[in-house]
Amino acid sequence: xxxxxxxxxxxxxxxxETVTLxxxxxxxxxxxxxxxxxxxxxxxxxxxxRQEAYKxxxxxxxxxxxxxxxxxxxxxxxxxxxxxxxxAMYFCAYRTQGGSEKLVFGKGTKLTVNP
Amino acid sequence: DGGITQSPKYLFRKxxxxxxxxxxxxxxxxxxxxYRQDPGQGLRxxxxxxxxxxxxxxxxxxxxxxxxxxxxxxxxxxxxxQKNPTAFYLCASSLLGSDAPGETQxxxxxxxxxxx
Numbered sequence: 001x002x003x004x005x006x007x008x009x010x011x012x013x014x015x016x017e018t019v020t021l022x023x024x025x026x027x028x029x030x031x032x033x034x035x036x037x038x039x040x041x042x043x044x045x046x047x048x049x050r051q052e053a054y055k056x057x058x059x060x061x062x063x064x065x066x067x068x069x070x071x072x073x074x075x076x077x078x079x080x081x082x083x084x085x086x087x088a089m090y091f092c093a094y095r096t097q098g099g100s101e102k103l104v105f106g107k108g109t110k111l112t113v114n115p
Numbered sequence: 116d117g118g119i120t121q122s123p124k125y126l127f128r129k130x131x132x133x134x135x136x137x138x139x140x141x142x143x144x145x146x147x148x149x150y151r152q153d154p155g156q157g158l159r160x161x162x163x164x165x166x167x168x169x170x171x172x173x174x175x176x177x178x179x180x181x182x183x184x185x186x187x188x189x190x191x192x193x194x195x196x197q198k199n200p201t202a203f204y205l206c207a208s209s210l211l212g213s214d215a216p217g218e219t220q221x222x223x224x225x226x227x228x229x230x231x
Contacts, residue, residue: 042224050216052216091157095217
């Protein structure tokens, strides 16, 4: 069974600085998708970024970028120029391509942004 | 405005009572999902549906039931058989197929269920 591990329960960063959140996963599949979701205090899950496993190029979305290391099964999220509004729980998630619809989530990392 | 709506925002259940959580989407998405979130945990899949009148159990379906009579709607009933229903419930939807990269799931605002 696929598993997703986020080893940092909490992280903090100074406003305008850069922070990296870690995620590792375990799978025997070769084709899959990886996601980072943000859950602010409102508790709605918001998609931050998506990576297709067949793409070697790391995904970027404005201040958010990933470091996808397929062989190491690692998928970290880098937030540049951190803003107060980035404070939230961040969840890493995995989905097999095709077949089961299930998203497998990690337990999350709580990010605090200090002014 | 396209999106996913969930109601109510808060719901209280008495012992032995069935309650129904509403989820509606106007995104014309094919698939819909129900997840449960407990404190300090990630999300776990309860049920999902890829097409009207069809749905599949997820990892924690016991004590829950669903229906999919319309493409836009996927209500979740928490039955009295669910002994620990206090949690945050999130509904999601996605397009399916090759035109939907990753078949990315988008989430509603959630319903908080509390047991009296």
